[in-house]
Amino acid sequence: MVSDASTTGTRRTFRMDGRKLAVFAVRYGIFIALILWMVAMSFASEYFLTWTNLLNVSRQAAPIIIIGVGMTFVMATAGIDLSVGSVVALVSVLCGIWVAAGVPVVVLLPVILVIGALVGALNGYIVTLGVPAFVVTLAALTSVRGVGFVISDGYATPINDPVFAWIGRGGLFGINAPFIIAIVVAIIGWFLLNRTRFGLYALAIGGREEAARVMGLGINRMKIAVYALTGALAAVAGIVISARLSNGSPNAGVMLELEVIAATVLGGTSLFGGRATIFGTVVGAFLINFVRNGLNLLGVNPYWVQVVTGVILVIAVLMNTVLNRKVEAWARATTEEEEK
Amino acid sequence: MSVPFIEMRGVSKRFGAVTALSDVTITLPKAGVLGLVGDNAAGKSTLMKILSGAILPDRGEILIDGMPVDYVHPIGAREAGIEMIYQDFALVPELTVAQNIFLGREPTRSFAGLKVLDRAAMNTRAAEMFGALGLRVPAVTLEVQALSGGQQQAVAIARATGFNARLVIMDEPTANLGAPAIEKVRETILRLKRNGVGVIIISHRLEDIFSVGDAFVIMKQGRVVGRRAVDDTESGEIVEMIVTGRDPRETTQAPTEDA
Numbered sequence: 376m377v378s379d380a381s382t383t384g385t386r387r388t389f390r391m392d393g394r395k396l397a398v399f400a401v402r403y404g405i406f407i408a409l410i411l412w413m414v415a416m417s418f419a420s421e422y423f424l425t426w427t428n429l430l431n432v433s434r435q436a437a438p439i440i441i442i443g444v445g446m447t448f449v450m451a452t453a454g455i456d457l458s459v460g461s462v463v464a465l466v467s468v469l470c471g472i473w474v475a476a477g478v479p480v481v482v483l484l485p486v487i488l489v490i491g492a493l494v495g496a497l498n499g500y501i502v503t504l505g506v507p508a509f510v511v512t513l514a515a516l517t518s519v520r521g522v523g524f525v526i527s528d529g530y531a532t533p534i535n536d537p538v539f540a541w542i543g544r545g546g547l548f549g550i551n552a553p554f555i556i557a558i559v560v561a562i563i564g565w566f567l568l569n570r571t572r573f574g575l576y577a578l579a580i581g582g583r584e585e586a587a588r589v590m591g592l593g594i595n596r597m598k599i600a601v602y603a604l605t606g607a608l609a610a611v612a613g614i615v616i617s618a619r620l621s622n623g624s625p626n627a628g629v630m631l632e633l634e635v636i637a638a639t640v641l642g643g644t645s646l647f648g649g650r651a652t653i654f655g656t657v658v659g660a661f662l663i664n665f666v667r668n669g670l671n672l673l674g675v676n677p678y679w680v681q682v683v684t685g686v687i688l689v690i691a692v693l694m695n696t697v698l699n700r701k702v703e704a705w706a707r708a709t710t711e712e713e714e715k
Numbered sequence: 716m717s718v719p720f721i722e723m724r725g726v727s728k729r730f731g732a733v734t735a736l737s738d739v740t741i742t743l744p745k746a747g748v749l750g751l752v753g754d755n756a757a758g759k760s761t762l763m764k765i766l767s768g769a770i771l772p773d774r775g776e777i778l779i780d781g782m783p784v785d786y787v788h789p790i791g792a793r794e795a796g797i798e799m800i801y802q803d804f805a806l807v808p809e810l811t812v813a814q815n816i817f818l819g820r821e822p823t824r825s826f827a828g829l830k831v832l833d834r835a836a837m838n839t840r841a842a843e844m845f846g847a848l849g850l851r852v853p854a855v856t857l858e859v860q861a862l863s864g865g866q867q868q869a870v871a872i873a874r875a876t877g878f879n880a881r882l883v884i885m886d887e888p889t890a891n892l893g894a895p896a897i898e899k900v901r902e903t904i905l906r907l908k909r910n911g912v913g914v915i916i917i918s919h920r921l922e923d924i925f926s927v928g929d930a931f932v933i934m935k936q937g938r939v940v941g942r943r944a945v946d947d948t949e950s951g952e953i954v955e956m957i958v959t960g961r962d963p964r965e966t967t968q969a970p971t972e973d974a
Contacts (some may be wrong), residue, residue, distance in 0.1 A: 570831050572821060575810070579818055582807035589805050590819040591789035649809035689942045 401702045404694050405641050405655060409662045423672055429452040430551055431663070432668045434619070437553035438463070438612035439630070439638050439660040442563035445495075445605030446639045447656045451568070452601055453581040453648025454508040458498060458515035459609040459635055462491050463628030465523040466613030470539070471532030471623015480538040488610050493517060495606020499599035516632065523625035531624035534617060543618030553615045556565020560608065565653040577601055637684065638663055641691040662687070718781030719744045720784045720913055721766075721882055726775030728761055736937045739775070743882070746913040748904060750924030750945075754957055756852040759917045762934070763884045766915075767799035768792030779881070790819055792829050798883030800888060801865035804871040808860035812852055813841035815859055816874045845869070848903075865896045872903055882913040901927050921950050935960035 381477025400407065416423040444461045449456045466487055473483050494515065501511045526621050545552045568574035579587040588594055612631075617623050640646060641662055666687065667680045721743040728736040737917045743749050751759045764770040766777060768789040776783050779795060786792050789799075802843075814821075814837070822833040822840070839854045841855040850869040852862060859867060875883050885904075889897045904927045907914050918924060924931060924945065931943045933956040941962035943953065956962060 570826075572823070572830070572832065575814060575818075575832065577809060579807045579814075582809040583805075585803075586801075586805040586807050587818070589764075589767070589789055589799070589801060591768070591791075591793070592819055617911065649807065 391507040400625055400704050401698050402643070405643060405658055405662060405691065407706075409658055409665065411429070412662070412665060412669065416665070416672070420669070421674040422670060423530065428668065430549075430554070432556075432664050433554040435668070436660045436664040437551075437557035438616050438628075439663065440557040440657050441560050441612040441615065441629075441636050442605065442609050443633045443638045443656040443660055444560050444653055445601070445640075446606035446635050447564065447642075447644050447651045447653055448568065448574070448577050448601040449508075449605050450639055450644045450646060451574070451577040451581045451648060451651035452598055453584070454502060454598065454601070455512065455636065455646075456495070456498065456602060456605050457509065457512040457632045458494070458519055458635075459612075460518035460628035460631035460633075461516050461518075461523070462494055462606055462609035463509045463613035463616055463631055464520045464625050465526075466491060466610045466624050467617040467623045467627035468523040468527040468532075469623070470614060470617045471534055472526065474534050474536050474539065474623070475532050480536060482615065484538075487614060488607050491610025491613070492603045492607040495609070496599050497604030498606065500600065503595040503598050520625065527623070527625045529623050529625060531626070534621050534623055539614075539618040539621070541618075542615060543621060553619065556611065556615060561653055561657050568651060568653055573600070578649055578651060581645075581651075583649070589617060601654070634663060634684075635661065635692070637688045640688065640695055645695065646692070647696075659691075720746055720780065722778040722781075723762070723766060724763065724776050724778065726765060726772045728765065728770065728772050734937050736765075736772070737806075739934075739939055741932050741939060743915065746881075746911045747929040748908055748914045748916065748924075748927055750921075750928040750931045751915055751917045751934065752919070752924070752931060752953060753958060756936070757934040757957075758937040759934055760886060762810065763799065763886065763915065763917060766792070766882075767797055768885055769799070775842050789822050793820070793878070795961070796879065797884070797909040798875035798878070798880040798882070798887065798968070799884040800875045802886040804867050806859045806867055806870060809858060811856050811858055812862070812870050813837045815870055816841045816844065816855075816877065818874075820878075822918075831836070841873075841951065844873050845870075848873055865892070865899075868884060868892070868896065868900075872900075876907060876912070879913055882915065883907055884915045884917070886917045886921065888916060889918065889920055897923075917932070921953055925950070932961075933957055941965075 413424075422428055435611060439602070446456060446459070469487060469490065470483070474480075498508075498511050500517055502508045539702055542552050542556075547555055568577070576587065576592050579590075579592060580594055580597055584594060613627065616627050620627070638659035639656045641659030644651040663684060666683060670680050670683065671677065719742040723739065723741050726736055726739045727734075739758070740763060741749075741762070751763070753759050759865055761770060765772045768786050771787060778784070784791075784795050786795060806932055807818065810818070817837050822836045823830040824833045824836075825831070845852055845855070850873055852866050854908050859870060862870065888900045892900065901923070904914050904916070908927075916924060916928065928945050931953055932939055932946060933941045933943070933946065933953060935957065938960075940960050941956045952963065
C-alpha cells in the first residue's frame with residue numbers, strides 16, 4: 376500500500392513537471408525556435424554570426440518591426456490590417472514626387488505621417504460601422520496601392536535628399552538608422568500596450584467587446600485609433616523603405632502585410648484579440664528575417680524562402696491557437712488540482 | 716412622504732419596430748431589495764441597462780434622491796453610484812482580476828507628464844476589496860479565465876460593490892449556480908441591504924426574492940403590470956400576474972389609485 380501511494384505521488388509530480396514543460400515550450404516556442412535557428416546557423420555558415428550580417432538583418436527587419444507594433448494593437452482588438460503594404464507604396468510614391476518637387480523634408484515627413492494615419496482612421500471608421508476588418512482592409516489593400524499607381528502613373532522616382540539618405544543609410548554608434556527607428560517605435564509601443572489605458576482598453580475590447588462596452592469604454596474611438604496608429608506606422612516604414620532604396624515606387628511593400636502579420640502572430644499575439652505582445656512581434660520579425668538570411672547564406676534557392684516562411688507561419692498559428700488553448704487548459708486544470 | 720431614493724419615470728424604448736418599453740415607471744422608495752420579474756421579452760433587462768447607462772432611453776427620466784440625472788454612459792452611471800452585475804459577469808477573460816475590477820476607472824500616476832496605469836495600487840486595492848467583502852479569489856494578478864465560475868462571480872460582485880455603490884442591479888444572479896453559491900449571493904444581497912445600498916434583482920427564481928427581497932415589480936411586454944410587497948403576496952399571485960399580464964386586485968376591486 377505504502378509503495379503504491381508513493382508511486383502515484385512520484386508519477387503525479389513527474390506528470391506535472393511535464394505539463395509545465397509543455398506550457399513553457401508552447402508559450403516560449405518562438406524564442407526557443409529563434410535561438411535554435413541562430414545556433415544552428417552559426418555552425419552552418421561562418422558569415423552568419425558576424426556584426427555586419429546581424430546589422431544587415433536588423434535593417435531588413437526594421438520595417439516589419441515598425442508596422443508590426445501597430446499590427447499588434449490592431450490584433451489586440453481582434454482586428455487585422457491588410458492594407459499596410461499598400462500604405463507603404465502610397466507613401467513611397469508621395470515621398471518620391473514631393474522630394475523631386477522640392478517640398479522641404481520638415482514639412483513632408485509630418486504630412487506623410489498624417490496621410491498614413493488618415494488612411495488608417497478611415498479603415499477603422501468603416502470597421503466601426505460593422506464591416507469585418509478583413510474585408511475593409513482588403514479593399515484598402517487594392518485601392519490604396521491603386522491610388523499610388525494613379526499618382527505615379529506606375530513610374531518610380533529617385534529620391535535625392537540628405538535626410539532620406541541618413542534614414543536609409545546613416546546611423547548612430549554603428550547601428551543603422553532604420554533599426555534605431557524600429558527600436559524606438561517598439562519601446563513606445565511596449566509602453567503604450569502595457570502601461571497605459573490605451574493598451575489595456577485595446578486588449579479589453581479584443582478580449583470581450585461586450586464587457587468593454589458595458590464598462591463604458593469608447594469602443595469606436597479605440598478602434599479608429601488603433602487603425603490610425605497602424606496607418607501612421609506604415610507611413611514611417613514607407614519612409615524608411617523609400618529612403619533605403621532611394622526610390623519612390625508604387626511597387627514598394629508588396630506582400631509586406633503578410634510578413635508583418637506573420638511576425639505578429641509568430642510572436643504570440645492572438646488572432647482573436649485580447650492577448651498581445653510587442654516583444655514577441657520584434658522576435659517574430661527577427662525570426663522571419665534570420666530564416667531568410669540563413670537560407671540565403673546557405674545558397675538555398677530564394678523561392679524556397681517563401682515556402683519556408685509559409686510553413687513556419689502555419690506552425691506558429693497552430694501553436695498560437697489550438698495547442699495554446701489545450702496547454703493553457705491543461706495548466707489550469709493542474710492549478711485547480713493543486714488548490715484542492 | 717420623502718422623495719424616493721431611485722425613480723425611473725415614463726421610460727420608453729424602441730428597437731426598430733419592436734417596442735421594448737412603453738412608459739415604464741418604477742420607484743425604489745428607499746434602499747431596499749426590489750425584485751423585477753416577468754416573462755422573457757418583458758423588458759426587464761432593457762430597463763436595467765438604461766438605469767446602468769448601457770442603453771439610452773428614447774423618452775423618460777431617471778431621478779436619484781429626486782434629482783434628475785442625465786448620464787449617457789455606463790461610466791456616468793457608475794459615478795452616480797449605480798452598478799450592474801451582468802448575467803455573464805461582463806469580465807474580459809484575458810485580463811487579470813484587478814484589471815477587470817478597475818476597467819474604465821483605473822488608478823493612474825504621472826510618469827514624465829504621462830498618465831501611467833498604477834498597477835501596484837490596482838493590485839493592492841483589489842486585494843483589499845476582496846478582503847473587506849469576505850470574497851475569495853486565488854490572486855488578483857491571475858487572469859479571469861483561469862478562475863472557476865463561482866470565483867468569476869465573486870470578481871463581478873467585488874467590482875459592483877467595492878466602489879461605494881448606492882444601487883446594485885443584478886441580472887439573474889442565481890442562474891446556473893449551485894446551492895452554496897446561491898447562498899453566497901443571498902448573503903451578499905443582505906449585506907448590501909444592511910449597509911444601506913439599494914438592490915434591484917432581475918430573476919426568474921421567485922424564491923430568491925421571497926427570501927431576501929422587500930417588493931416585487933411585475934413586467935410584461937414592456938409595461939409594468941403590478942407591484943407587491945413581499946409580505947403581502949404569495950408565489951401563485953405573482954406567477955398569475957407574470958402570465959396574464961394583469962393585476963388581479965385591480966380587476967376585482969374598484970379602482971383605488973389615489974387611496
